[in-house]
Amino acid sequence: MRLLITGSNGQLGQEFYRIKSLSKHKFLFTDYNQLNICSIDSINSYMSDIKVDCIINCAAYTDVRKAEVEREKAFDVNSNGVKNLVVYCEKTQTRLIHFSTDYVYNSLNKKPINEDELIDPQNYYGYSKREGEKHIENSKGESIVIRTSWLYSKYGNNFVNTIIDKSKTGKNLKVINDQFGCPTYAKDLAETVIKILEIDKRIDEKTKIFNYSNGGSTNWFDFAKKILKLYGSKIKIEPVDSEYFKDEAKRPKFSITSKQKIINTFNLEINNWDSSLTNYVINDLK
Numbered sequence: 001m002r003l004l005i006t007g008s009n010g011q012l013g014q015e016f017y018r019i020k021s022l023s024k025h026k027f028l029f030t031d032y033n034q035l036n037i038c039s040i041d042s043i044n045s046y047m048s049d050i051k052v053d054c055i056i057n058c059a060a061y062t063d064v065r066k067a068e069v070e071r072e073k074a075f076d077v078n079s080n081g082v083k084n085l086v087v088y089c090e091k092t093q094t095r096l097i098h099f100s101t102d103y104v105y106n107s108l109n110k111k112p113i114n115e116d117e118l119i120d121p122q123n124y125y126g127y128s129k130r131e132g133e134k135h136i137e138n139s140k141g142e143s144i145v146i147r148t149s150w151l152y153s154k155y156g157n158n159f160v161n162t163i164i165d166k167s168k169t170g171k172n173l174k175v176i177n178d179q180f181g182c183p184t185y186a187k188d189l190a191e192t193v194i195k196i197l198e199i200d201k202r203i204d205e206k207t208k209i210f211n212y213s214n215g216g217s218t219n220w221f222d223f224a225k226k227i228l229k230l231y232g233s234k235i236k237i238e239p240v241d242s243e244y245f246k247d248e249a250k251r252p253k254f255s256i257t258s259k260q261k262i263i264n265t266f267n268l269e270i271n272n273w274d275s276s277l278t279n280y281v282i283n284d285l286k
């Protein structure tokens with residue numbers, strides 16, 4: 001397959017770059033300067049003499065706090081940009097894999113959240129990502145949306161790297177313990193996308209949305225505790241409520257997703273979050 005990655009300088013985009021040498025597929029990597037998903041002209045111009053089997057859209061506006069004020073920008077990338085890709089992919093019969101977020105949910109019933117559960121984004125980032133999903137849901141093309149959560153990798157700003165960086169200062173840490181969710185190692189997600197494409201299963205029009213994260217669940221405090229233990233840090237860590245930190249964006253307290261649908265549909269096995277974290281900190285971070 002010929003696979004085109006958009007937003008290739010981001011966390012997930014760079015994981016595709018890392019796995020490309022182990023893959024039998026041909027990858028084309030594009031960053032914002034080569035292919036701006038917000039511009040139809042940019043898409044058409046870049047693609048004018050290229051034909052690919054699938055576009056994997058790693059381009060996104062992902063700053064959850066800033067999205068509260070930079071609303072237009074967040075909407076442009078997370079909704080209009082997706083619409084542009086959908087139009088291109090329908091026209092050229094190209095598959096599209098797109099990523100969304102657990103922040104589209106706000107479950108109150110404390111059971112793992114299924115894809116068809118109530119959508120109720122609590123912040124503007126979640127809202128803009130949901131608007132992007134709708135273009136895929138309404139498209140006739142072979143496209144899917146993978147809703148992921150708590151993503152981390154070697155590249156970019158993420159919770160795991162932040163905790164490790166803070167531990168180097170030697171100062172004690174306060175971390176919230178009342179938000180629950182599912183971490184995702186971006187490398188696992190990138191490998192899963194390739195498996196899904198290789199299975200080449202026709203997707204029912206009504207089932208284009210799938211949750212994906214590593215298995216199991218945790219809260220930010222326990223996640224941080226495990227990161228520090230694996231890293232060998234001796235700093236002290238104290239649990240606090242969400243209210244302790246000022247946050248411009250409201251976040252769901254319970255964000256544990258069910259992965260049963262993606263597992264059953266594509267016959268996948270998913271690594272547990274703590275084994276993937278161990279692999280990341282012990283093997284891949286070096």
Ligand SMILES: NC(=O)c1ccc[n+]([C@@H]2O[C@H](COP(=O)([O-])OP(=O)(O)OC[C@H]3O[C@@H](n4cnc5c(N)ncnc54)[C@H](OP(=O)(O)O)[C@@H]3O)[C@@H](O)[C@H]2O)c1
Nearest residue numbers: 007009010011012032036037059060062099101148149151
């Ligand atoms: N990070 C998380 O915890 C998390 C959680 C749930 C879901 N997700 C979803 O997972 C996907 C991957 O996230 P990520 O963490 O890899 O994001 P990321 O690191 O922020 O990467 C996004 C990339 O897209 C680029 N980009 C922005 N606007 C663009 C445009 N108009 N055209 C082309 N490229 C553009 C960015 O460039 P600049 O940096 O130059 O702007 C950046 O390189 C996203 O869809 C995100 O919403 C992430």
